[in-house]
Amino acid sequence: MVLMENSVHTILFLPDNIKAESEAGELVIHAAAAAGVNISRHCGGAGTCGKCRVSAIDGERFLSPLTLTEKKLLKKEEIDFAVRLACCAKISGSGTLRVIDPVDDPGSRILEGTSGRPVADWSPDRKGLGVAVDLGTTTVVCYLLDLDRHKVIGTHSFLNPQVSYGDDVISRIAASTLQPGTLARMQEMLVEEMNRAFSALTEEAGTVPGALSEVVVAGNTVMEHIFLGISPESIGHSPYSPQFRTHPPVAASELGLIIAPDGAVKLIPNVAGYVGGDIVAGIAAHAVDKEKPLRFFVDIGTNNELVIGSEERMYCCATAAGPAFEGARISQGMRACNGAVEKVAMTEEGVSYEVIGGSVPKGLCGSGLIDVVAMLLREG
The missing domain is CATH 3.30.420.480 (Domain of unknown function (DUF4445))
Structure with a gap:
């Protein structure tokens, strides 16, 4: 059967059993997002992280040929088992894909309550x-x-x-x-x-x-x-x-x-x-902005802002911090959720580490990466 270039195809995404309608030539990552299937996209779909993997069930004849980027980022055994990168593979027919790298947040850890200073008074203009x-x-x-x-x-x-x-x-x-x-x-x-x-x-x-x-x-x-x-x-x-x-x-x-x-x-x-x-x-x-002493305020998140100043004047700059802490360019990097190594230290017995959720380690989150770098620097 000859596939019509402009025909509409159906992709079934597992394990959520979500069906997506897609036109020929559409990237898998775009079809998935439109259907509400959350596939990781640490590098924003630039083809540099290799962490948006899907596997084609019963062969990959409904996808475009393997790209140079996929050949570079995927392991041989992954390629042999029809694993593709959602940011590279284009849809050319109907088929089934299993998401290997989903976006989820099981056990995500929120750091709060670290400031000893009272928050400034606030006066809401509504009640209830x-x-x-x-x-x-x-x-x-x-x-x-x-x-x-x-x-x-x-x-x-x-x-x-x-x-x-x-x-x-x-x-x-x-x-x-x-x-x-x-x-x-x-x-x-x-x-x-x-x-x-x-x-x-x-x-x-x-x-x-x-x-x-x-x-x-x-x-x-x-x-x-x-x-x-x-x-x-x-x-x-x-x-x-x-x-x-x-x-x-x-x-x-x-x-x-x-x-x-x-x-x-x-x-x-x-x-x-x-x-x-x-x-x-x-x-x-x-x-x-209301005190005379010069103070330094840092908001560390996916987008990182830094402010230095006082009641007289303030200066601010911003940079992307999340990709560094969440593994966009780190082969074993990941968010701070279950399975992430969050603490690493050198002890008399050797290297020790702590894993969020106490489960088997899956990768390193930001605090774990910082610990590793600091430990390597100390150990020379």
């Missing part, structure tokens, strides 16, 4: 319950707040579902602008997870999402744009200017968030394309 959202590139943390008592009464975190479009903001910008319909899908999938988080938080507190009167979101500039469904394309090229720095409150219903009917969503202002509301929130919470 609200949610503060730390919208990270990789991890999203939602805090349920009693606005009357100024108290955190619940916390819920989840992996940002947009990681299926790339681990860093540059990859997200590219995905949201180059693939039609992707920006809307990225916004929708984030809102869906936020609604689940709100439901879980309110259920634990003995109430319902409809009791939430306000949501405040702090994220880097790209994340805030995508959350509102606004293209971040202008941030991806010189002069790296965002579509907005300060955005007026938005009705939650316009974004698809399920809270009180008159509930509002507010975003912490951004400063520039790569200096967002997350670092602004940190500065405000710790009153960096």
